[in-house]
Amino acid sequence: MEEDIAEIPHYKYYFATFKELEDKVDQIELLSDVIGVVTIVQDLEKSTLNSRITSCRNVTIKNVENKELQVTLWGHKTDLFDDNVLKTLEGPVVTIFTSVLVKKSLGKPRLSSTTSTLFFVNPNIPKVEDLKTRFQEDVKTIKFLPSAITTQSSLNEEKKENRKTLVKLLEIRPKSTKDMRFTVKAVIVDICEKDGWYYMACPNCMPPVSQADVSWWCQKDSFINKSPLAWYKLNTIISNQTGKMRMMIYGRVAEYLIKEPCIQLVTNHVNQDKRKFPQAIIDVIGKYKIFQIAFETKAIDNVAICKKVFDDETSEATNNRHRLSPPINPKTPDPKVSVNQR
Known part of the structure:
Protein backbone atom coordinates (compact mmCIF):
# COMPACT_ATOMS: atom_id res chain seq x y z
CA MET A 1 0.00 0.00 0.00
CA PRO A 146 39.23 34.65 -12.03
CA SER A 147 37.12 37.73 -11.48
CA ALA A 148 37.33 40.85 -13.57
CA ILE A 149 38.80 43.77 -11.61
CA THR A 150 36.08 46.18 -10.54
CA THR A 151 37.04 48.17 -7.47
CA GLN A 152 36.09 51.25 -5.49
CA SER A 153 38.50 53.25 -7.57
CA SER A 154 36.51 52.51 -10.74
CA LEU A 155 33.34 53.78 -9.07
CA ASN A 156 35.16 56.92 -7.97
CA GLU A 157 36.37 57.41 -11.53
CA GLU A 158 32.81 57.09 -12.85
CA LYS A 159 31.64 59.69 -10.33
CA LYS A 160 34.21 62.17 -11.64
CA GLU A 161 34.05 61.29 -15.32
CA ASN A 162 33.51 64.29 -17.60
CA ARG A 163 32.74 66.51 -14.58
CA LYS A 164 31.16 69.86 -15.45
CA THR A 165 29.71 72.79 -13.58
CA LEU A 166 26.07 73.64 -14.22
CA VAL A 167 26.99 76.85 -15.98
CA LYS A 168 29.14 74.86 -18.42
CA LEU A 169 26.39 72.30 -18.98
CA LEU A 170 23.96 75.08 -19.84
CA GLU A 171 26.32 76.20 -22.61
CA ILE A 172 26.30 72.77 -24.27
CA ARG A 173 24.35 72.23 -27.49
CA PRO A 174 22.35 68.97 -27.05
CA LYS A 175 22.79 67.93 -30.70
CA SER A 176 26.55 67.73 -30.22
CA THR A 177 26.39 65.35 -27.23
CA LYS A 178 25.25 62.07 -28.79
CA ASP A 179 26.36 59.08 -26.65
CA MET A 180 28.05 61.46 -24.19
CA ARG A 181 27.52 61.55 -20.41
CA PHE A 182 28.55 64.16 -17.87
CA THR A 183 28.67 64.32 -14.09
CA VAL A 184 27.75 67.25 -11.91
CA LYS A 185 27.56 67.76 -8.17
CA ALA A 186 24.31 69.54 -7.34
CA VAL A 187 21.26 69.65 -5.11
CA ILE A 188 17.61 69.18 -6.07
CA VAL A 189 15.91 72.44 -5.09
CA ASP A 190 12.48 71.91 -6.65
CA ILE A 191 10.24 69.28 -8.26
CA CYS A 192 7.54 70.46 -10.66
CA GLU A 193 4.07 69.56 -9.39
CA LYS A 194 2.28 70.15 -12.70
CA ASP A 195 3.44 66.92 -14.37
CA GLY A 196 3.00 64.74 -11.27
CA TRP A 197 5.55 62.25 -9.99
CA TYR A 198 4.73 59.05 -11.91
CA TYR A 199 2.93 57.70 -14.95
CA MET A 200 1.58 54.34 -16.10
CA ALA A 201 4.13 52.80 -18.45
CA CYS A 202 4.13 50.09 -21.08
CA PRO A 203 5.84 47.04 -19.51
CA ASN A 204 7.62 46.31 -22.79
CA CYS A 205 9.11 49.66 -23.80
CA MET A 206 8.28 52.04 -20.87
CA PRO A 207 6.57 54.98 -22.70
CA PRO A 208 3.22 56.17 -21.23
CA VAL A 209 0.10 54.13 -22.02
CA SER A 210 -3.51 55.26 -22.20
CA GLN A 211 -6.67 53.46 -21.15
CA ALA A 212 -8.58 51.92 -24.07
CA ASP A 213 -11.81 50.38 -22.78
CA VAL A 214 -10.73 47.30 -20.82
CA SER A 215 -7.17 47.24 -22.20
CA TRP A 216 -4.25 49.63 -22.59
CA TRP A 217 -2.81 51.34 -25.65
CA CYS A 218 0.90 51.95 -26.31
CA GLN A 219 2.01 54.03 -29.30
CA LYS A 220 4.80 51.58 -30.04
CA ASP A 221 3.24 48.20 -29.16
CA SER A 222 -0.43 49.06 -29.90
CA PHE A 223 -2.80 47.17 -27.58
CA ILE A 224 -1.03 45.42 -24.72
CA ASN A 225 -2.44 42.50 -22.76
CA LYS A 226 -0.25 43.08 -19.71
CA SER A 227 -0.81 45.39 -16.78
CA PRO A 228 1.08 48.70 -17.07
CA LEU A 229 3.75 49.62 -14.54
CA ALA A 230 3.78 52.63 -12.24
CA TRP A 231 6.97 54.44 -13.32
CA TYR A 232 8.68 57.40 -11.66
CA LYS A 233 8.87 60.67 -13.59
CA LEU A 234 10.37 63.58 -11.67
CA ASN A 235 10.74 66.97 -13.36
CA THR A 236 13.36 68.56 -11.13
CA ILE A 237 15.46 71.69 -10.85
CA ILE A 238 19.03 71.12 -9.71
CA SER A 239 21.33 73.85 -8.46
CA ASN A 240 24.82 74.55 -7.24
CA GLN A 241 27.02 77.63 -6.84
CA THR A 242 27.25 78.13 -10.63
CA GLY A 243 23.63 77.95 -11.77
CA LYS A 244 20.35 76.05 -12.09
CA MET A 245 19.16 73.51 -14.64
CA ARG A 246 16.12 71.36 -15.36
CA MET A 247 16.70 67.59 -15.05
CA MET A 248 14.32 64.65 -15.59
CA ILE A 249 14.66 61.54 -13.41
CA TYR A 250 12.85 58.36 -14.48
CA GLY A 251 12.25 54.80 -13.37
CA ARG A 252 15.00 52.86 -11.64
CA VAL A 253 17.24 55.91 -11.26
CA ALA A 254 14.50 57.70 -9.31
CA GLU A 255 13.85 54.50 -7.35
CA TYR A 256 17.47 54.47 -6.17
CA LEU A 257 17.23 58.14 -5.20
CA ILE A 258 13.92 57.75 -3.32
CA LYS A 259 14.75 54.31 -1.86
CA GLU A 260 11.28 52.91 -2.57
CA PRO A 261 9.74 51.17 -5.62
CA CYS A 262 7.22 53.36 -7.42
CA ILE A 263 4.37 50.84 -7.18
CA GLN A 264 4.84 50.65 -3.42
CA LEU A 265 4.69 54.42 -3.06
CA VAL A 266 1.60 54.64 -5.29
CA THR A 267 -0.14 51.93 -3.28
CA ASN A 268 0.67 53.45 0.10
CA HIS A 269 0.08 57.09 -0.84
CA VAL A 270 -3.27 58.20 0.59
CA ASN A 271 -3.71 61.16 -1.77
CA GLN A 272 -4.36 59.86 -5.30
CA ASP A 273 -3.54 63.26 -6.86
CA LYS A 274 -0.27 62.78 -8.77
CA ARG A 275 0.58 66.42 -8.11
CA LYS A 276 0.70 65.83 -4.35
CA PHE A 277 4.07 64.38 -3.47
CA PRO A 278 4.57 61.64 -0.84
CA GLN A 279 7.02 62.48 1.94
CA ALA A 280 9.64 60.11 0.51
CA ILE A 281 9.86 62.30 -2.60
CA ILE A 282 9.86 65.56 -0.65
CA ASP A 283 12.79 64.21 1.38
CA VAL A 284 15.13 64.15 -1.66
CA ILE A 285 14.92 67.93 -1.95
CA GLY A 286 17.89 69.74 -0.47
CA LYS A 287 20.38 66.85 -0.63
CA TYR A 288 23.62 67.13 -2.57
CA LYS A 289 24.27 64.22 -4.94
CA ILE A 290 26.48 63.49 -7.90
CA PHE A 291 24.30 63.14 -11.00
CA GLN A 292 25.39 61.42 -14.19
CA ILE A 293 23.41 63.03 -17.00
CA ALA A 294 22.88 62.96 -20.74
CA PHE A 295 21.03 65.32 -23.04
CA GLU A 296 18.15 64.47 -25.33
CA THR A 297 19.81 65.26 -28.65
CA LYS A 298 16.50 66.17 -30.32
CA ALA A 299 15.55 68.61 -27.57
CA ILE A 300 15.54 72.34 -28.26
CA ASP A 301 16.55 73.39 -24.77
CA ASN A 302 19.08 71.86 -22.39
CA VAL A 303 16.88 69.36 -20.57
CA ALA A 304 19.11 66.82 -18.89
CA ILE A 305 18.15 63.18 -18.35
CA CYS A 306 19.58 61.66 -15.19
CA LYS A 307 21.23 58.30 -15.93
CA LYS A 308 22.73 57.54 -12.51
CA VAL A 309 22.79 58.98 -9.02
CA PHE A 310 25.81 58.65 -6.75
CA ASP A 311 25.92 59.36 -3.04
CA ASP A 312 28.54 61.96 -2.17
CA GLU A 313 29.99 61.06 1.21
CA THR A 314 31.87 64.37 1.43
CA SER A 315 28.62 66.34 1.38
CA GLU A 316 26.74 64.93 4.38
CA ALA A 317 27.38 68.05 6.42
CA THR A 318 26.52 70.20 3.41
CA ASN A 319 23.28 68.29 2.94
CA ASN A 320 22.24 69.02 6.49
CA ARG A 321 22.82 72.74 5.94
CA HIS A 322 20.92 72.79 2.64
CA ARG A 323 17.75 70.96 3.66
CA LEU A 324 14.88 73.23 2.79
CA SER A 325 13.15 74.77 5.79
CA PRO A 326 9.70 76.38 5.88
CA PRO A 327 9.87 80.14 5.24
CA ILE A 328 9.97 82.38 8.26
CA ASN A 329 7.31 85.06 8.07
CA PRO A 330 8.65 88.36 9.46
CA LYS A 331 6.58 90.06 12.12
CA THR A 332 4.58 93.08 10.99
CA PRO A 333 6.23 96.19 12.47
CA ASP A 334 4.20 98.00 15.11
CA PRO A 335 3.46 101.49 13.69
CA LYS A 336 3.40 102.87 17.24
CA VAL A 337 7.05 101.95 17.75
CA SER A 338 9.52 104.51 16.40
CA VAL A 339 12.25 103.57 13.92
CA ASN A 340 14.93 104.27 16.52
CA GLN A 341 13.20 101.97 19.04
CA ARG A 342 12.98 99.26 16.43
Whole structure:
Protein backbone atom coordinates (compact mmCIF):
# COMPACT_ATOMS: atom_id res chain seq x y z
CA MET A 1 0.00 0.00 0.00
CA GLU A 2 2.74 2.42 0.94
CA GLU A 3 4.59 1.69 -2.31
CA ASP A 4 1.64 3.09 -4.32
CA ILE A 5 1.82 6.51 -2.64
CA ALA A 6 3.70 9.01 -4.81
CA GLU A 7 6.11 11.38 -3.11
CA ILE A 8 4.82 14.96 -2.92
CA PRO A 9 7.38 17.32 -4.53
CA HIS A 10 8.82 20.06 -2.30
CA TYR A 11 9.01 22.60 -5.12
CA LYS A 12 7.16 23.32 -8.34
CA TYR A 13 9.25 24.78 -11.17
CA TYR A 14 8.05 26.68 -14.22
CA PHE A 15 11.04 26.48 -16.52
CA ALA A 16 11.30 29.07 -19.27
CA THR A 17 13.06 28.15 -22.49
CA PHE A 18 15.90 30.42 -23.55
CA LYS A 19 13.72 31.65 -26.42
CA GLU A 20 10.86 32.53 -24.06
CA LEU A 21 13.23 34.68 -22.03
CA GLU A 22 13.40 37.13 -24.94
CA ASP A 23 9.81 38.20 -24.16
CA LYS A 24 10.52 38.82 -20.47
CA VAL A 25 13.30 41.40 -20.65
CA ASP A 26 13.06 43.95 -17.79
CA GLN A 27 9.60 42.75 -16.76
CA ILE A 28 9.85 42.68 -12.97
CA GLU A 29 6.43 41.08 -12.62
CA LEU A 30 7.50 38.12 -14.81
CA LEU A 31 10.33 36.40 -12.97
CA SER A 32 11.59 33.16 -14.48
CA ASP A 33 12.90 29.74 -13.49
CA VAL A 34 15.71 28.27 -15.61
CA ILE A 35 17.66 25.05 -15.65
CA GLY A 36 20.99 24.22 -17.25
CA VAL A 37 24.35 22.52 -17.00
CA VAL A 38 26.96 24.75 -15.34
CA THR A 39 29.91 25.33 -17.67
CA ILE A 40 31.65 28.42 -16.22
CA VAL A 41 31.82 29.91 -12.72
CA GLN A 42 33.59 33.21 -12.18
CA ASP A 43 35.20 34.18 -8.88
CA LEU A 44 33.52 36.71 -6.63
CA GLU A 45 34.04 40.29 -7.66
CA LYS A 46 32.89 43.74 -6.68
CA SER A 47 30.57 45.58 -9.01
CA THR A 48 28.05 48.42 -8.94
CA LEU A 49 24.34 47.77 -8.53
CA ASN A 50 22.10 50.86 -8.34
CA SER A 51 25.23 52.98 -7.87
CA ARG A 52 26.37 50.96 -4.85
CA ILE A 53 29.28 48.54 -4.67
CA THR A 54 28.24 44.95 -3.93
CA SER A 55 29.53 41.45 -4.53
CA CYS A 56 28.52 39.50 -7.62
CA ARG A 57 29.30 36.22 -9.32
CA ASN A 58 28.67 35.24 -12.95
CA VAL A 59 27.61 31.68 -13.74
CA THR A 60 27.22 30.33 -17.28
CA ILE A 61 24.79 27.48 -18.01
CA LYS A 62 23.89 25.46 -21.12
CA ASN A 63 20.44 24.23 -22.05
CA VAL A 64 19.47 21.06 -23.85
CA GLU A 65 19.91 22.87 -27.20
CA ASN A 66 23.55 23.58 -26.30
CA LYS A 67 22.93 27.35 -25.99
CA GLU A 68 24.69 29.33 -23.27
CA LEU A 69 23.15 31.81 -20.87
CA GLN A 70 24.78 33.92 -18.14
CA VAL A 71 23.29 34.25 -14.66
CA THR A 72 24.56 37.01 -12.34
CA LEU A 73 24.13 36.46 -8.61
CA TRP A 74 24.17 39.56 -6.40
CA GLY A 75 24.83 40.30 -2.73
CA HIS A 76 24.28 37.51 -0.22
CA LYS A 77 23.24 35.12 -3.02
CA THR A 78 26.92 34.91 -3.97
CA ASP A 79 27.78 33.62 -0.48
CA LEU A 80 25.22 30.83 -0.77
CA PHE A 81 26.54 29.70 -4.16
CA ASP A 82 29.65 27.87 -2.93
CA ASP A 83 32.11 27.15 -5.74
CA ASN A 84 34.12 24.89 -3.40
CA VAL A 85 31.18 22.47 -3.31
CA LEU A 86 30.93 22.52 -7.10
CA LYS A 87 34.61 21.57 -7.38
CA THR A 88 33.92 18.32 -5.51
CA LEU A 89 31.15 17.18 -7.87
CA GLU A 90 31.82 14.83 -10.76
CA GLY A 91 30.21 14.83 -14.18
CA PRO A 92 27.78 17.44 -15.49
CA VAL A 93 26.46 19.70 -12.72
CA VAL A 94 22.86 20.74 -13.33
CA THR A 95 21.57 23.80 -11.49
CA ILE A 96 18.12 25.35 -11.23
CA PHE A 97 17.83 29.11 -10.68
CA THR A 98 14.39 30.36 -9.64
CA SER A 99 12.77 33.82 -9.69
CA VAL A 100 15.44 35.49 -11.81
CA LEU A 101 14.98 38.78 -13.65
CA VAL A 102 15.69 38.84 -17.38
CA LYS A 103 17.98 41.62 -18.59
CA LYS A 104 19.57 42.22 -21.98
CA SER A 105 23.27 42.68 -22.66
CA LEU A 106 24.91 42.94 -26.08
CA GLY A 107 21.63 41.91 -27.68
CA LYS A 108 21.29 38.68 -25.67
CA PRO A 109 19.16 37.80 -22.60
CA ARG A 110 21.07 37.78 -19.34
CA LEU A 111 19.66 36.71 -15.97
CA SER A 112 20.00 38.55 -12.68
CA SER A 113 19.16 37.24 -9.22
CA THR A 114 16.45 38.86 -7.10
CA THR A 115 15.71 38.70 -3.38
CA SER A 116 13.43 35.72 -4.15
CA THR A 117 16.01 33.74 -6.13
CA LEU A 118 16.87 30.22 -4.97
CA PHE A 119 19.16 27.69 -6.63
CA PHE A 120 19.31 23.92 -6.48
CA VAL A 121 22.32 21.82 -7.54
CA ASN A 122 21.56 18.39 -9.01
CA PRO A 123 18.06 18.08 -7.51
CA ASN A 124 16.38 14.72 -7.88
CA ILE A 125 13.96 15.41 -10.74
CA PRO A 126 13.70 13.78 -14.20
CA LYS A 127 14.73 16.92 -16.13
CA VAL A 128 18.07 16.96 -14.30
CA GLU A 129 18.81 13.38 -15.26
CA ASP A 130 17.94 14.16 -18.89
CA LEU A 131 20.46 17.02 -18.96
CA LYS A 132 23.15 14.94 -17.28
CA THR A 133 22.72 12.27 -19.91
CA ARG A 134 22.75 14.84 -22.73
CA PHE A 135 26.05 16.41 -21.58
CA GLN A 136 27.74 13.33 -20.14
CA GLU A 137 30.57 13.54 -22.66
CA ASP A 138 30.52 17.25 -23.56
CA VAL A 139 30.71 18.88 -20.11
CA LYS A 140 32.79 16.81 -17.72
CA THR A 141 34.27 19.69 -15.75
CA ILE A 142 33.40 23.27 -14.89
CA LYS A 143 35.73 26.12 -15.82
CA PHE A 144 36.52 28.32 -12.83
CA LEU A 145 37.65 31.77 -13.98
CA PRO A 146 39.23 34.65 -12.03
CA SER A 147 37.12 37.73 -11.48
CA ALA A 148 37.33 40.85 -13.57
CA ILE A 149 38.80 43.77 -11.61
CA THR A 150 36.08 46.18 -10.54
CA THR A 151 37.04 48.17 -7.47
CA GLN A 152 36.09 51.25 -5.49
CA SER A 153 38.50 53.25 -7.57
CA SER A 154 36.51 52.51 -10.74
CA LEU A 155 33.34 53.78 -9.07
CA ASN A 156 35.16 56.92 -7.97
CA GLU A 157 36.37 57.41 -11.53
CA GLU A 158 32.81 57.09 -12.85
CA LYS A 159 31.64 59.69 -10.33
CA LYS A 160 34.21 62.17 -11.64
CA GLU A 161 34.05 61.29 -15.32
CA ASN A 162 33.51 64.29 -17.60
CA ARG A 163 32.74 66.51 -14.58
CA LYS A 164 31.16 69.86 -15.45
CA THR A 165 29.71 72.79 -13.58
CA LEU A 166 26.07 73.64 -14.22
CA VAL A 167 26.99 76.85 -15.98
CA LYS A 168 29.14 74.86 -18.42
CA LEU A 169 26.39 72.30 -18.98
CA LEU A 170 23.96 75.08 -19.84
CA GLU A 171 26.32 76.20 -22.61
CA ILE A 172 26.30 72.77 -24.27
CA ARG A 173 24.35 72.23 -27.49
CA PRO A 174 22.35 68.97 -27.05
CA LYS A 175 22.79 67.93 -30.70
CA SER A 176 26.55 67.73 -30.22
CA THR A 177 26.39 65.35 -27.23
CA LYS A 178 25.25 62.07 -28.79
CA ASP A 179 26.36 59.08 -26.65
CA MET A 180 28.05 61.46 -24.19
CA ARG A 181 27.52 61.55 -20.41
CA PHE A 182 28.55 64.16 -17.87
CA THR A 183 28.67 64.32 -14.09
CA VAL A 184 27.75 67.25 -11.91
CA LYS A 185 27.56 67.76 -8.17
CA ALA A 186 24.31 69.54 -7.34
CA VAL A 187 21.26 69.65 -5.11
CA ILE A 188 17.61 69.18 -6.07
CA VAL A 189 15.91 72.44 -5.09
CA ASP A 190 12.48 71.91 -6.65
CA ILE A 191 10.24 69.28 -8.26
CA CYS A 192 7.54 70.46 -10.66
CA GLU A 193 4.07 69.56 -9.39
CA LYS A 194 2.28 70.15 -12.70
CA ASP A 195 3.44 66.92 -14.37
CA GLY A 196 3.00 64.74 -11.27
CA TRP A 197 5.55 62.25 -9.99
CA TYR A 198 4.73 59.05 -11.91
CA TYR A 199 2.93 57.70 -14.95
CA MET A 200 1.58 54.34 -16.10
CA ALA A 201 4.13 52.80 -18.45
CA CYS A 202 4.13 50.09 -21.08
CA PRO A 203 5.84 47.04 -19.51
CA ASN A 204 7.62 46.31 -22.79
CA CYS A 205 9.11 49.66 -23.80
CA MET A 206 8.28 52.04 -20.87
CA PRO A 207 6.57 54.98 -22.70
CA PRO A 208 3.22 56.17 -21.23
CA VAL A 209 0.10 54.13 -22.02
CA SER A 210 -3.51 55.26 -22.20
CA GLN A 211 -6.67 53.46 -21.15
CA ALA A 212 -8.58 51.92 -24.07
CA ASP A 213 -11.81 50.38 -22.78
CA VAL A 214 -10.73 47.30 -20.82
CA SER A 215 -7.17 47.24 -22.20
CA TRP A 216 -4.25 49.63 -22.59
CA TRP A 217 -2.81 51.34 -25.65
CA CYS A 218 0.90 51.95 -26.31
CA GLN A 219 2.01 54.03 -29.30
CA LYS A 220 4.80 51.58 -30.04
CA ASP A 221 3.24 48.20 -29.16
CA SER A 222 -0.43 49.06 -29.90
CA PHE A 223 -2.80 47.17 -27.58
CA ILE A 224 -1.03 45.42 -24.72
CA ASN A 225 -2.44 42.50 -22.76
CA LYS A 226 -0.25 43.08 -19.71
CA SER A 227 -0.81 45.39 -16.78
CA PRO A 228 1.08 48.70 -17.07
CA LEU A 229 3.75 49.62 -14.54
CA ALA A 230 3.78 52.63 -12.24
CA TRP A 231 6.97 54.44 -13.32
CA TYR A 232 8.68 57.40 -11.66
CA LYS A 233 8.87 60.67 -13.59
CA LEU A 234 10.37 63.58 -11.67
CA ASN A 235 10.74 66.97 -13.36
CA THR A 236 13.36 68.56 -11.13
CA ILE A 237 15.46 71.69 -10.85
CA ILE A 238 19.03 71.12 -9.71
CA SER A 239 21.33 73.85 -8.46
CA ASN A 240 24.82 74.55 -7.24
CA GLN A 241 27.02 77.63 -6.84
CA THR A 242 27.25 78.13 -10.63
CA GLY A 243 23.63 77.95 -11.77
CA LYS A 244 20.35 76.05 -12.09
CA MET A 245 19.16 73.51 -14.64
CA ARG A 246 16.12 71.36 -15.36
CA MET A 247 16.70 67.59 -15.05
CA MET A 248 14.32 64.65 -15.59
CA ILE A 249 14.66 61.54 -13.41
CA TYR A 250 12.85 58.36 -14.48
CA GLY A 251 12.25 54.80 -13.37
CA ARG A 252 15.00 52.86 -11.64
CA VAL A 253 17.24 55.91 -11.26
CA ALA A 254 14.50 57.70 -9.31
CA GLU A 255 13.85 54.50 -7.35
CA TYR A 256 17.47 54.47 -6.17
CA LEU A 257 17.23 58.14 -5.20
CA ILE A 258 13.92 57.75 -3.32
CA LYS A 259 14.75 54.31 -1.86
CA GLU A 260 11.28 52.91 -2.57
CA PRO A 261 9.74 51.17 -5.62
CA CYS A 262 7.22 53.36 -7.42
CA ILE A 263 4.37 50.84 -7.18
CA GLN A 264 4.84 50.65 -3.42
CA LEU A 265 4.69 54.42 -3.06
CA VAL A 266 1.60 54.64 -5.29
CA THR A 267 -0.14 51.93 -3.28
CA ASN A 268 0.67 53.45 0.10
CA HIS A 269 0.08 57.09 -0.84
CA VAL A 270 -3.27 58.20 0.59
CA ASN A 271 -3.71 61.16 -1.77
CA GLN A 272 -4.36 59.86 -5.30
CA ASP A 273 -3.54 63.26 -6.86
CA LYS A 274 -0.27 62.78 -8.77
CA ARG A 275 0.58 66.42 -8.11
CA LYS A 276 0.70 65.83 -4.35
CA PHE A 277 4.07 64.38 -3.47
CA PRO A 278 4.57 61.64 -0.84
CA GLN A 279 7.02 62.48 1.94
CA ALA A 280 9.64 60.11 0.51
CA ILE A 281 9.86 62.30 -2.60
CA ILE A 282 9.86 65.56 -0.65
CA ASP A 283 12.79 64.21 1.38
CA VAL A 284 15.13 64.15 -1.66
CA ILE A 285 14.92 67.93 -1.95
CA GLY A 286 17.89 69.74 -0.47
CA LYS A 287 20.38 66.85 -0.63
CA TYR A 288 23.62 67.13 -2.57
CA LYS A 289 24.27 64.22 -4.94
CA ILE A 290 26.48 63.49 -7.90
CA PHE A 291 24.30 63.14 -11.00
CA GLN A 292 25.39 61.42 -14.19
CA ILE A 293 23.41 63.03 -17.00
CA ALA A 294 22.88 62.96 -20.74
CA PHE A 295 21.03 65.32 -23.04
CA GLU A 296 18.15 64.47 -25.33
CA THR A 297 19.81 65.26 -28.65
CA LYS A 298 16.50 66.17 -30.32
CA ALA A 299 15.55 68.61 -27.57
CA ILE A 300 15.54 72.34 -28.26
CA ASP A 301 16.55 73.39 -24.77
CA ASN A 302 19.08 71.86 -22.39
CA VAL A 303 16.88 69.36 -20.57
CA ALA A 304 19.11 66.82 -18.89
CA ILE A 305 18.15 63.18 -18.35
CA CYS A 306 19.58 61.66 -15.19
CA LYS A 307 21.23 58.30 -15.93
CA LYS A 308 22.73 57.54 -12.51
CA VAL A 309 22.79 58.98 -9.02
CA PHE A 310 25.81 58.65 -6.75
CA ASP A 311 25.92 59.36 -3.04
CA ASP A 312 28.54 61.96 -2.17
CA GLU A 313 29.99 61.06 1.21
CA THR A 314 31.87 64.37 1.43
CA SER A 315 28.62 66.34 1.38
CA GLU A 316 26.74 64.93 4.38
CA ALA A 317 27.38 68.05 6.42
CA THR A 318 26.52 70.20 3.41
CA ASN A 319 23.28 68.29 2.94
CA ASN A 320 22.24 69.02 6.49
CA ARG A 321 22.82 72.74 5.94
CA HIS A 322 20.92 72.79 2.64
CA ARG A 323 17.75 70.96 3.66
CA LEU A 324 14.88 73.23 2.79
CA SER A 325 13.15 74.77 5.79
CA PRO A 326 9.70 76.38 5.88
CA PRO A 327 9.87 80.14 5.24
CA ILE A 328 9.97 82.38 8.26
CA ASN A 329 7.31 85.06 8.07
CA PRO A 330 8.65 88.36 9.46
CA LYS A 331 6.58 90.06 12.12
CA THR A 332 4.58 93.08 10.99
CA PRO A 333 6.23 96.19 12.47
CA ASP A 334 4.20 98.00 15.11
CA PRO A 335 3.46 101.49 13.69
CA LYS A 336 3.40 102.87 17.24
CA VAL A 337 7.05 101.95 17.75
CA SER A 338 9.52 104.51 16.40
CA VAL A 339 12.25 103.57 13.92
CA ASN A 340 14.93 104.27 16.52
CA GLN A 341 13.20 101.97 19.04
CA ARG A 342 12.98 99.26 16.43
